[in-house]
Amino acid sequence: MTVVSSHISAREMRSLLSSPHVAAQLLGACQGEAFSPQDLQQIILQDSVFCAKVLNAAVITCPDRIDPGAPLSSALAGLSLPVIKNLAIQSAKHLVETSFTARQVQFMRELWFYSQVGSISARCLAEAISYPDPEEAQLTGLLLNVGMMTLFSQHPEKYLHDIGSSLSSKEVRGQEQISFATDHLQVADALISGWQLESFMADAVSFLHLDIARCQEASPLIRIARLSLEICRSPFVLNEKILSAADQLFGFNKSATKDLYTLAGKSYRSLSPFNGDEEDGLKEIGRMQKRLTSLVFNLAEQEGISTQLFDAAGVESFVATARHLYLHNTTAQEAVFFTVEAKSSKLIGLPSAKQARLVGELTTSLSSGSLLAAALRSDKIRHSFDFDSFNLSLFDRQLIRVCKGQGVVCLPLRLGGQLLGGIALGLENKSEIEFFNSSRIQMLNAAVARALASLLAGRAATSGAQTAGDDANLIPKLVHEVSNPLTIINNYMSAVGTLLTGTEHEEIFPAIENEIKRIGEILKYYSQLKDTQQVPESAVDLNALLSSVVESLKPTVFSPKKIEIFTDFDPSLWSVKTKSLLIKQIFVNLLKNAAEALDKNGKISLVTRLYTTANGRHYVDIRVQDNGPGIAAEVKEKLFSPVTSTKGEGHAGLGLNIVKGMVDDIGATISCHSSAEFGTSFNLVIPAIDG
Known part of the structure; x- marks a missing residue:
């Protein structure tokens, strides 16, 4: 017996085999001029493994943004495009580097086909019964055999020898338990449960083999999954089992079931893997491996071209x-x-x-x-x-x-x-x-x-800055004006510090003192804007630096509003050569902005991830995300302009413009994603030059 854990590690997740056609479509989309989460969703919903990889990444990076009714689309909206691109490249490389037999290829084609039958049938059923979350239903149908794909990816020859069947059944589960000490439904249950969704998706997979009669009182999602399984078992011929199940689970008469079956069949019949022989499938996978290799190289070339242009x-x-x-x-x-x-x-x-x-x-x-x-x-x-x-x-x-x-x-x-x-x-x-x-x-x-x-956006921002300030010296003038009252405040702080000594508020003084010092550093930096190279670069432990920033803000920024701050730092991240002073100021500003956007008991997450592009370049992706009300579209368009504020009236609105200037100075990029439903996130991507 080969003992396999029901829980899939990050390394095992990377080794799961995605559909080569889906990987190719994703890589092609990544090379296009622009692609939205909706475009990506349509591609990814063709492959259960890639869906699982995306949701696993979203759980790590932006767990609060996953909507249980629309898990995939909300996960894609929360992830940055470099993350999706990196997942696609990893999947393509794994497919290219794997040697397949003709029987293995045929088995994978059958698994991919049945997952599509389940997905399409579940979507049609959801729409037929007006289920409020059709994407949730479609994803559930897609994942009906993801456990089988997982076990097969880990032990292909043993799975083919001991199991052999690509259709989910009680008999298959029993044989899997003998061979692997687990089964595909347990594996799928553990995978889906790890996403911590307020959904019956995991139950729908776990209870997949319950008798139809026992499912009649179950939630709609469980019944949708159960009928989808029956359609998977006979995708080309409408039989009595499907008719009976449709009647018992949803009260469909024969005519309604036939219409639904025909509608679903129009979408999946052309995907049948049962045309041609196994050798044809092996030749096709060979062609796809060559295409994926070409696409990965093209993507690497495109990134090289982009680097030249952006430089x-x-x-x-x-x-x-x-x-x-x-x-x-x-x-x-x-x-x-x-x-x-x-x-x-x-x-x-x-x-x-x-x-x-x-x-x-x-x-x-x-x-x-x-x-x-x-x-x-x-x-x-x-x-x-x-x-x-x-x-x-x-x-x-x-x-x-x-x-x-x-x-x-x-x-x-x-x-x-x-x-x-x-x-x-x-x-x-x-x-x-x-x-x-x-x-x-x-x-x-x-x-x-x-x-x-x-x-063009940079030119517009520069033009806006000049218009807002009536001259090109807006920042130097503000530096001069702010310095005078700041000096007075600093003088008063000595007296305040004496008054607070020995009281319960004693810890507030050093926090205020540090903030005044930081303002002074910012002013000094911008008063010497032409000499930015004087700010020294050094080897910076970004995880440690960000942790210290979070701790410094807890007493005065997070605690008063009872804001929860979650950190998820990539342990594989090495020390990066950059300007620590600017990094600290950037994230103090972003975290304070996030806190100001939240009501009491709000949540902020701070995440670091190291990723590698197709051409071997390393980058650090740092995300600050809140669950606030989001930023209005008209404000977001001018987000980094000097006089644009996300905080309402009475604010100078210079914070994000200062952040953008610092980001440019360290050779990084910054982007913002915001919606009323999921809050706001800022993504900073820094070249990971080994310090």
């Missing part, structure tokens, strides 16, 4: 870098970049150093008849090779001249629904056009669009 300082440097990338990766003679000016709806040329004289003069309306404008409006590639030169606009003819080719191809740049600009590239032949529809160029376009969006 560019200013518009001219960005254009020069992006121009080099297009000229290096295509047959184009020249590349010219344009951005959309929102107020006038005009396309404005962005020249590099060598293009300044001509490109700076190129301007056209977004509503014009030019090829570039048409490409941006339609979000499709447009080229000049099908037009006689006399039928082209004057702008297009000038553009061809500047692009130094016989013709021009125009590519739109979008990020999500936001139109950012476009690229015009000079080509010699029409035959070159097809390459610009390739995945390689789509990947390059996506990376350039993300970097351009970041660049």
